[in-house]
Amino acid sequence: MGSQETNYQHKYHEHTFRGKRKDEEIIVMLRRHWIILLIECIPLIIFLAVLIAESFFVPFLAQTFPIEINPKFFSLISSFLFLFYWLILFVVWLDYYLDVWIVTDQRIINIEQFSLFRREISELDHGKIQDVTTEVHGIIPTILKFGSVHIQTAGSKTRFEFKQVPDPMLVRTMIMKLQKKSFRESKIKEGELLRGRIS
Amino acid sequence: MFNPFLIVYFVFLTIFLAGVFAVIYHLQVYKFNEKISLLVTSLFIVGSLILLAVNIVIAIEIDWTEFLIIF
Numbered sequence: 001m002g003s004q005e006t007n008y009q010h011k012y013h014e015h016t017f018r019g020k021r022k023d024e025e026i027i028v029m030l031r032r033h034w035i036i037l038l039i040e041c042i043p044l045i046i047f048l049a050v051l052i053a054e055s056f057f058v059p060f061l062a063q064t065f066p067i068e069i070n071p072k073f074f075s076l077i078s079s080f081l082f083l084f085y086w087l088i089l090f091v092v093w094l095d096y097y098l099d100v101w102i103v104t105d106q107r108i109i110n111i112e113q114f115s116l117f118r119r120e121i122s123e124l125d126h127g128k129i130q131d132v133t134t135e136v137h138g139i140i141p142t143i144l145k146f147g148s149v150h151i152q153t154a155g156s157k158t159r160f161e162f163k164q165v166p167d168p169m170l171v172r173t174m175i176m177k178l179q180k181k182s183f184r185e186s187k188i189k190e191g192e193l194l195r196g197r198i199s
Numbered sequence: 200m201f202n203p204f205l206i207v208y209f210v211f212l213t214i215f216l217a218g219v220f221a222v223i224y225h226l227q228v229y230k231f232n233e234k235i236s237l238l239v240t241s242l243f244i245v246g247s248l249i250l251l252a253v254n255i256v257i258a259i260e261i262d263w264t265e266f267l268i269i270f
Contacts, residue, residue, distance in 0.1 A: 079254040087218045
């Protein structure tokens with residue numbers, strides 16, 4: 001293992017995930033680049049500004065309303081908007097935080113969270129990797145060094161895709177190293193098996 | 200007697216509470232790091248409780264009989 005991978009292992013020693021094997025070590029845990037979260041938060045930032053402005057105008061709104069309604073009722077509506085804003089903020093963060101690609105010393109796990117009630121998990125052994133390609137597309141991804149990593153698997157048309165992850169070149173190199181290591185180990189095992197059969 | 204606004208209030212409150220439980224469930228069950236999970240869950244619960252308390256105080260101050268529909 002290279003020094004960078006060793007650093008990653010040190011970084012992730014406190015991390016775990018559901019279904020982690022006892023002898024499994026996390027090499028890297030990848031999420032989308034932070035700029036993606038920031039872009040997703042732009043509507044929320046605008047909405048917060050509107051909410052704050054609206055809470056200042058509540059007394060005036062109550063006066064201009066055609067039917068006489070208690071101003072406290074408008075405050076209640078405003079309070080509900082803040083409550084749901086708080087909830088949506090965490091749902092957006094969870095969607096980002098739980099969307100993760102985990103590279104361990106044994107396999108690659110792809111966990112995709114779609115809102116709160118849809119979650120997809122798939123995994124791939126290093127030995128099944130055939131080809132790894134990276135894609136950095138656009139001005140912002142080039143400047144901020146993030147992009148996608150596509151992993152072509154053996155015997156299947158589907159590809160594993162790490163979406164908008166930071167430093168895709170480094171990720172590709174790391175996965176290829178793990179694939180080569182796995183290939184070497186499987187060849188050694190095959191050799192041992194054949195020798196055992198012959199003798 | 201029928202108070203549609205009060206019913207709507209409780210419906211919204213129930214939706215919010217269901218959302219809170221769903222977020223806490225995800226934070227606790229699918230956690231990747233114990234420390235981050237604990238920190239975010241605490242922040243979320245404290246924020247939710249403050250906002251909920253403000254909401255309930257405002258709701259108590261409202262005279263709900265204004266919206267009463269009598270058959």
